[in-house]
Amino acid sequence: MPTSQNRSIFTRILGVIGKVCISAGLVLLAFSGYQLWGTGVAERQAQNSLEKAFEARRAPTPQFVIPKYGEVAGKLSIESIGLSKMIVVGVDYKNLEKGPGIFPGSPLPGHPGNLAISGHRNTFGAPFEKLNEVQEGDKIEVTTAEGTFTYIAYGDPTIVPATAVEVATTVDPTRTTLTLITCHPKWTSTNRLIVTAEIVAAVPPLQAAVFAIPEDIAPLNQGWFHDVSTWPAIVALFIALTVIVFGTPRLVRRYHRPWLLYPLAAVVFLPTLFVFFTQITRILPSNL
Numbered sequence: 001m002p003t004s005q006n007r008s009i010f011t012r013i014l015g016v017i018g019k020v021c022i023s024a025g026l027v028l029l030a031f032s033g034y035q036l037w038g039t040g041v042a043e044r045q046a047q048n049s050l051e052k053a054f055e056a057r058r059a060p061t062p063q064f065v066i067p068k069y070g071e072v073a074g075k076l077s078i079e080s081i082g083l084s085k086m087i088v089v090g091v092d093y094k095n096l097e098k099g100p101g102i103f104p105g106s107p108l109p110g111h112p113g114n115l116a117i118s119g120h121r122n123t124f125g126a127p128f129e130k131l132n133e134v135q136e137g138d139k140i141e142v143t144t145a146e147g148t149f150t151y152i153a154y155g156d157p158t159i160v161p162a163t164a165v166e167v168a169t170t171v172d173p174t175r176t177t178l179t180l181i182t183c184h185p186k187w188t189s190t191n192r193l194i195v196t197a198e199i200v201a202a203v204p205p206l207q208a209a210v211f212a213i214p215e216d217i218a219p220l221n222q223g224w225f226h227d228v229s230t231w232p233a234i235v236a237l238f239i240a241l242t243v244i245v246f247g248t249p250r251l252v253r254r255y256h257r258p259w260l261l262y263p264l265a266a267v268v269f270l271p272t273l274f275v276f277f278t279q280i281t282r283i284l285p286s287n288l
Contacts, residue, residue: 023245027273030273030277031277031280034274034277034281035122035123035277035281036123038274038277039097039123039124039125039281040123040124040125040126042097042124043097043098043099043124043125044125046097046098046099047085047086047098047099047125050072050086050088050098050099051072051075051086053071053072054072054074054075054086057072057145058145065145066108067088067089068089069089069090069104070088070089070090070094070095071088071089072086072087072088073087073088073089073102073108073109073144074086074087074109074142074143074144074145075087075141075142075143076100076117076127076140076141076142077140077141077142077143078134078138078139078140078141079138079139079141080133080134080135080138080139081130081131081133081134081138082130083127083128083130085099085100085119085125085127086098086099087099087100087101087102087117087142088100088101088102089101089102089104090102090104091103091104091118093281093282096118096119096120096124097124099119099124099125099127100117100118100119100127100128100180101117101118101119102115102116102117103116103117103118103168105169105210106168106170106210107170107176107210108144108146108210109142109143109144109146109149110142110144110146110147110149110176110199111176111210112173112174112175112176113170113173113175113176113177113210114168114169114170114171114172114175114177114178114179115142115176115177115178115179116167116168116169116178116179116181117178117179117180117181118168118180118181118182119131119180119181119182120182121182121183121184121186121193122183122186122187123281123284128180128182128193129186131157131180131182131193131195132157132184132193134153134157134180134195135153135156136153136154136155136156137152137153137154138152138153139151139152139153140152140153140178140180140195140197142178149199150199150200151177151178151197151198151199151200152197152198152199152200153195153196153197154196154197154198155196157193157194157195158193158194158196159184159191159192159193159194160191160192160194161191161192162183162189162190162191162192164192167179167181167192167194168181175198176198176199177196177197177198177199178196178197178198178199179194179195179196179197180194180195180196180197181193181194189284228283230279230282230283231283233279234276234279234280234283237272237275237276237279238276240272241269241272241273241276244265244268244269244272245269248261248262248265
């Protein structure tokens with residue numbers, strides 16, 4: 001027969017497991033909220049800054065220079081799906097948090113080669129959320145300081161494996177094409193959804209010119225795979241959050257000042273949780 005002491009230990013274990021499960025559920029709920037709405041707020045602020053920088057470059061006299069890595073490159077518009085976003089050079093997590101990003105090594109918009117642009121489908125404003133709705137014949141416009149270039153989508157959106165990075169490269173340097181890339185299905189990174197388009201033939205041909213590839217940036221693996229370098233920060237922040245959650249009640253029981261300790265714990269916990277979420281986001285595919 002189990003003793004009262006054994007029952008007490010068993011009850012405590014169940015209590016701890018229950019608290020852990022409830023805490024994990026609340027954290028997952030909060031993280032979902034951060035992914036759906038919090039990242040969107042950050043993206044809107046970044047888009048406003050990019051638009052100001054772009055307009056300053058265009059007026060009063062257009063000043064065309066090849067944008068550097070991390071700088072605004074222009075505006076991407078697809079009227080059929082209601083898309084209008086500023087685009088940047090780079091597809092690592094930092095740049096895709098601002099908006100759709102151009103793969104380094106791609107040609108400038110309107111120039112010969114394959115202009116490859118990657119974007120989020122679910123988070124950070126979800127610019128490519130409706131990319132699967134683009135149909136053959138839809139107009140895709142890219143506006144830069146050189147002007148507005150119109151591409152026409154050909155074929156239906158296609159699905160390729162996540163490892164098929166060749167879709168972001170130039171196969172035929174004599175053609176002026178555009179490839180839009182995002183994750184598929186939604187909320188997963190199993191595959192990539194691809195939309196391809198070609199520039200309107202009436203546009204005068206431009207000389208070949210590409211976005212420079214920084215020496216420390218590999219052209220196809222930044223933003224295409226997970227950023228595993230953030231794991232140490234994630235582990236450290238998780239430990240800090242665990243200490244706050246389980247340590248605060250112990251301090252309250254010891255010093256009997258809940259009115260002071262709980263608010264102090266909340267002041268430390270909430271910013272730490274926010275930073276924890278930002279680090280978790282970094283290990284997700286950059287264009288998720």
